[in-house]
Amino acid sequence: MIHLQLPLVLVGVLVATGVYGIVARRNAVLMLIGVELLLAAAGLLLVTMGAARPDPLVAGQTLTIFLITIAAAEIAVALAAVVAVYRARGDVDLTRRGEDDA
Template sequence: MVHITFFLALAAILFCIGLYGVLTRRHLVIVLVCVELMLMAVSINLIAFSAIGPSAGIEGQVFTLFIISVAAAEVAVGLAILIALYRNRESIDVIKHDLLRW
């Protein structure tokens, strides 16, 4: 049986890769993918704790289903915003979209 530290280390690595991508990338599609990677790392943690933890139950799987549904809605809204930005500015570079700047 695999120990819980393996899953926690895997989730931490995935979360750090996603965080690095969000903070350093300029392409909006890559930023959305990195946010999804961070959400999936949290899902791995929840499933690992609910399956292997001291009080094993179904709560982690239920929360993971909520995370997946929220992530799907986030991608739909994010892609709609991305398409609107591309139609207005003809670019999806993060640096060029400074609409809230004075």
């Protein structure tokens, strides 16, 4: 049986930092970093809970690999969209409306 305090504290710190990055930032790239921190926290939680059982489940590790794959695809698509918005508008501020959006 492993001690769960340190991994769970780290999950809490990652979630808090990710939520702060999403809520407090206007830059799309920084918001994507916040989303990635949330996904990393979910992966760490899956691995920790899978290893904490008396009979270690492989499901936690399998789901974490699936989560990493989904996160990689998500960041690739989102960064492509951010680059397209930057080329069109010149910045990636999500609160400012573009001239053609008005």
